[in-house]
Amino acid sequence: MATDSAKQDEKPAIFEPISGENEDTGLTEIQSLCVNCEEEGTTKFLFIKIPFYKEIIISSFYCPHCSASNNEIQSAGTIQEKGVIITCKVQNKSDLNRQVVRADIASVSIPELGFEIPPASQKGTLSTIEGIIQRSVDGLQQEQPIRKSLHPDVFEKIEAFIGKLKTIRTGETPFTLVVNDPSGNSFVENPHAPNHDPALTFTHYKRNLEQNKALGLSIELPEPGQGLDLKNEVITFSTECPSCGVTNETNMKVVKIPHFKEVIIMATNCDTCGKRTNEVKSGTGFEPKGKIITLKVKSTEDMSRDVLKSETCTIKIPELDFITGGNAISGKFTTVEGLLVDLKAMMLETNPFVGGDSATNDKLRKFVEKLDSLLKGATPFTLILDDMNSNSFIQNIYAPEPDPCLSEVEYERTYEQNEELGLNDMNTENYTS
Template sequence: MEGENQEGVIFPTLRENADGSSATEVESLCMNCHKDGVTKILLTKIPFFKEVVIMAFECDHCGYRSSDVQPGGQIGQLGVDILCKVSTESDLQRSVLLSDSAVVKIPEVELEIPSSKRGRLTTVEGIINEVMDNLSETNEELRKADPEGATKVAAFLARLAMLKSCTEEFDIEIRDPSGNSALEGLEPGKQDPKIRRKEFKRSAVENALLGLQHPPDDVEDQPRDAEEPHEGTAEGEKENRTAETEKDKGTAEDDEVGEDEIMILREMCPSCGAPGESRMKMQMIPFFKEVILMAFACDKCGYRSNEVKPGGQIADMGRKTVLHVTNKEDLSRDILKSDTAIIDIPEIELVLEAGTLGSVFTTIEGMILKVKDNIKQANPFALGDSAATDSKSKFRNFFQSLDKLLTGDERFTVILDDPAGNSFIQNLYAPDPDPEMEIQEYDRDEEQDEELGITDLKLSQA
C-alpha cells in the first residue's frame, strides 16, 4: 500500500480498490513551484483497523510530493494514549498512523509535535526525519538573524541524529483524543513489552476541539440548565415525569434498591457532554456473588457503553480457576473477568494482562472472539501490505490457532487468575464439583495488595 522515500517517510501508492474503484484525481496547485499538479484521493481500509482517506500530491514540473491520511470512519468513543520504547533498528521501522488530532512527544529531547491539519502514515524514523527536515530548512535563515539560536538548533539536530542511530533508548508518546491513531505491534497474543496502550475519556476541551460539543464554557452551563428546568417548559415537564417514574420504581434516594429494581443516575455524556442516564442493576450469579450491571446511552450523539463490576468487598484471598475445555459445550460456559484478572491459554501462548478487555461478562467463546478483535484493533498493520513477511506470517498463524479453538475440536486450557477473587467461570455441575475445572485460593503477596490498594486501606484498632 505504500512506498518509501530516502528519508524513510512512507508515501502511499494509490491503486484500485477490491471492488474495482480507482482513486479520484483532482487538479491542484503545487505549494513549491505554484504550477498545476495532481492530487489523488482514495478511500481504502487498513486491514483490521478502519477506513482511511489517502491523498497523495505529485507535481510533474518540480517533482514535489506530499501525502495526507485522514480517518474515513467515525471518531472513536474513547481517546488513546500510546507509548513505545525505541531501542533497536526494528523499533524505528514500526509503522505509525497519526490522525490530524494526534500529539507526539519524545520526552528525552523535550520534543513535542502538536496536532496538525493533516494525518499521515509514516514510521517512527519518519517522524524524526520530518522534524529534522523542517528544522534544517529554517536553520539556514536563522543562522543569519540569530547565530546563537542557530547553534542551539544545530545541537538539537545532532541529538535527534543520535536517537536515529539507536545508541540510546528513548520513548515516543502519542496522545490522540479521536482514538484514530495506531502504532505497529510485533507479537500476536502477547502484550508487546515495548508498547503501552491506554484508552481514556476525552475532556470537555478535547471534545470541543474535535467538534463534538460546544466549548467548555457552554458545556458547564448544561448541567445547571438540566438540574433546574423552568416550570411550564417541555423540559421541566419531562424532568417531573422522570422523577415520578423513578419514585414509582422505588429508585428514590430514601428507598432501598431491590434485587429486580434499576437505579437511574444522571451524568454527563463522556462523548458530547450532554445530560444522559446511567442505569445500574444488581444481579446475582448463582454459586458466586452479586455483580453490578451498568449501562449508559446518550440520546443526543448515540454514545453507548456497558460494564460489569463485581459487587461486595474484595475477597480475602486470590482466586485461580483452571478450566480444561474438552468439547464445544464448554465454549458456552459463562465467564466473568474483572479488570484485575489475568487470562492465560498455554496451548497457544496467549497471555492477557490485568486490565486488558476491562470487566466483561460473556462466554468462553465470546471471550476468544473479544481477544481476536482486540488484537486486530491494537495491531492494524499486522496483515497489511506494509507488514514484514515474518510478522505477517506470525499473526496469521496466531489467528488461525484462535479459530481452531472456536471449532470446539481442540482441547485447551483456560487459566483465570484474579488476585481480587472477583472472577468466575460457570460450573456446569453445580453444586457438585466440576471434573473439568480446578479452583485454587491463595494468599496475595505484598505487591498484589499494593496494586489493589489494600495496603493503604488496612486500619489498626486501638
C-alpha cells in the same frame, strides 16, 4: 435485461480494499491552492480500506510551480470507546522499521529527550518510527537559518537537540516512543504478532471531558440526588453513540452474581448504526489481594460457563502462547465462548497489519485458525484470568461443591500493580481535612 439493469443500479464502493492486484483504486483529483506560492496545485485522494482494520483517506498534494508537497492520512472510521497509550521500547535498528498509524489527535513523545509532538500539531500519518523522527528533524531544521540570524542562543540549543534526534535515528541508542491517542485509532506494529511483544504495551483509558469535547463528543449524566434505586431498578440515561454520535439511551443495573459479588452492568444499543456496547464494573471496593482463576475447558458445557472479566484482568491461553493486557478488552459479563469470540474480533479488527503476505501476517492467520478450533470445541485448552483486583469470575457449575476443572489462587499484589490501581498514594487512615 434484468441482469444488465441490476448491474447499472450497483454503485461502486467509496472505500476500495487495498490489494496488490487492484490497480484501479478510484483515485480522486482536485485542484487546490498552494499555501506556499499561492498558485494552483493538485490534491489526490485515495480511499482505502485496510483489511481487518478500518477505512482511511490518504491525501497527497503537489504544486508544479514551487514543488511543494504534503502527504496526510485521516481515519474515516469511528472513534473507539476508549483512548489508548502505546509505549514502544526501541532497542535496535529493526525497531525503527515498525509501522505506525498516528491519528492527528494523537501526541507522540520521547521521554528520554523530553520531546513531544503535541496533538493536532501534525496531520495524521502512516509511517514508521524512523519516519516520525525524520519528520521531526525536518520540521526543526526548517526555521534554523532564521534563528541563527535573529536568536543565536536558541539556534545552538535546537541544533544540539536535532543532533540527539539524529543519534537515536541510527538505532544505536535505545529510547522509548509513546503515542497517546484519545480517539483510540493509532497503532504501532507488533512484528511478533500474535505472540506477546515485550517491547510494546497498550494501555486503554477512559477519556476525560476535555478529550471528549476535542473529539466532538459530549456526555450528559443524570442529575444527582434523584433517589435512584440501583439495586431494584434499571436506570436509563442519555449518552452519545461512540460510532455515529447519535444520542441513545444507556441502561444500567446492579446485579448480584451468585457465589461472587455485586457488579454494575451498562449496555447501549444504537438504533441508528447498530453499534452495541456493554460494560461491567465492580460494585465493591478494592480487594486486598489479586486472584488467578484457571479453568480447564474440556467440553461444550465448559464453553457455556458464565465469565465476568474486569478491566484489570489479564487473559492467558497457554496452548496458544497467548496473553493480552487487562484493558485490551473492556469489562464484560459473557461466556467462555463469548470471550473467545471477543478475542478473535480484537485480533482481526484492531490490528491494521493483518493483511498481506508477510511472515507476521501468516502467524496471525494461523493463530486465528487455532482460535477457531477452540471455538468449535475440537481442542481442549486452559483459560487463565489473572486479575490483580480480584474482581473477575468464572462460573462453578458444581457450586457449592468444588469444581474439578476450576481453581483459584490469591496472591499479594506488587508495588507496580498497586501503583496502577492508584493505591500507593491512597490515604484512608488518620486522614484530616
